Amino acid sequence: MNQLGRPLDSRTALVTGSSRGIGEATARALDEAGARVILTGRTVADLERVASGLGNEPVIIPADLSEAGEGTRLAEAAISMVGCVDVLVNNAGFPIRGAPEELVEAELDRILAVNVRSILMLVAGLGPAMIERGSGSIINVSSVASLRGPIGRVAYTATKGAIDAMTRALAADWGPKGVRVNAVNPGIIKTAMFESRQEDMTDVAQAMARRVALGRLGEPRDVADVIVFLASDAASYVTGQTIAIDGGMVHAMTVQEGSG
Numbered sequence: 001m002n003q004l005g006r007p008l009d010s011r012t013a014l015v016t017g018s019s020r021g022i023g024e025a026t027a028r029a030l031d032e033a034g035a036r037v038i039l040t041g042r043t044v045a046d047l048e049r050v051a052s053g054l055g056n057e058p059v060i061i062p063a064d065l066s067e068a069g070e071g072t073r074l075a076e077a078a079i080s081m082v083g084c085v086d087v088l089v090n091n092a093g094f095p096i097r098g099a100p101e102e103l104v105e106a107e108l109d110r111i112l113a114v115n116v117r118s119i120l121m122l123v124a125g126l127g128p129a130m131i132e133r134g135s136g137s138i139i140n141v142s143s144v145a146s147l148r149g150p151i152g153r154v155a156y157t158a159t160k161g162a163i164d165a166m167t168r169a170l171a172a173d174w175g176p177k178g179v180r181v182n183a184v185n186p187g188i189i190k191t192a193m194f195e196s197r198q199e200d201m202t203d204v205a206q207a208m209a210r211r212v213a214l215g216r217l218g219e220p221r222d223v224a225d226v227i228v229f230l231a232s233d234a235a236s237y238v239t240g241q242t243i244a245i246d247g248g249m250v251h252a253m254t255v256q257e258g259s260g
């Protein structure tokens with residue numbers, strides 16, 4: 001493959017939640033683009049399955065990001081195994097659903113730990129080496145939930161809103177030091193997370209799916225391709241952005257037959 005097809009040759013990328021779904025597709029796309037990928041998640045068998053399909057000497061570092069100290073330990077392990085990490089993709093995350101009046105503190109602590117705290121601790125652990133080299137790209141996986149007010153997902157939406165806000169703040173802090181920070185906001189992507197919502201998929205969610213301007217739900221690769229772009233030098237003047245990858249679901253208004 002020519003240089004144009006491998007824009008991340010000789011770079012190293014850490015992708016959290018790369019055992020399946022969007023993270024797996026991102027690991028594959030980064031590997032195809034030339035990067036050496038560090039895979040991480042809790043399910044070692046799935047990480048090994050993903051690693052077996054990669055060509056650039058992938059590294060596996062299992063971690064449960066709900067545990068205190070795991071973000072820092074993961075960052076230290078990554079640096080000791082590969083040196084500087086050039087690209088950090090903070091993808092691991094999960095939703096909780098339910099009415100606001102049914103929120104449980106322990107569940108809140110867990111979703112904040114995985115969806116928010118782990119990102120900040122990985123940034124704190126891996127950022128200094130990026131700053132020392134004067135370059136790096138951090139991509140946070142948010143959600144279109146942060147751009148709307150989805151019903152029954154207040155805690156998940158809070159975590160994704162925090163991701164958008166920290167993306168802008170971090171871009172301001174580290175832009176002068178050569179480190180770019182962006183977020184992608186997927187719409188409805190066909191992964192295990194999407195499958196898990198099938199049983200209790202509400203009328204609202206089904207209506208949203210019908211309103212995707214491009215007329216289809218997203219594939220993990222749709223998100224992965226934008227992440228590779230943000231990781232590469234092609235995006236060298238892009239920072240502090242939150243980019244919806246939703247087929248036009250949130251901002252394009254598709255008018256249903258019979259509506260005004």
Ligand SMILES: NC(=O)c1ccc[n+]([C@@H]2O[C@H](COP(=O)([O-])OP(=O)(O)OC[C@H]3O[C@@H](n4cnc5c(N)ncnc54)[C@H](OP(=O)(O)O)[C@@H]3O)[C@@H](O)[C@H]2O)c1
Binds near residue numbers: 044063144188189191
């Ligand atoms: N799918 C969608 O429609 C959609 C839409 C908007 C945003 N997103 C966001 O996209 C990201 C990926 O979603 P997905 O659909 O690919 O979900 P998924 O298929 O459920 O995958 C989630 C990944 O996160 C990892 N993970 C979960 N809890 C973890 C923990 N405690 N410690 C370490 N890793 C953990 C999982 O690995 P293990 O289970 O092996 O630990 C898995 O690799 C999430 O941040 C999600 O909020 C998804």
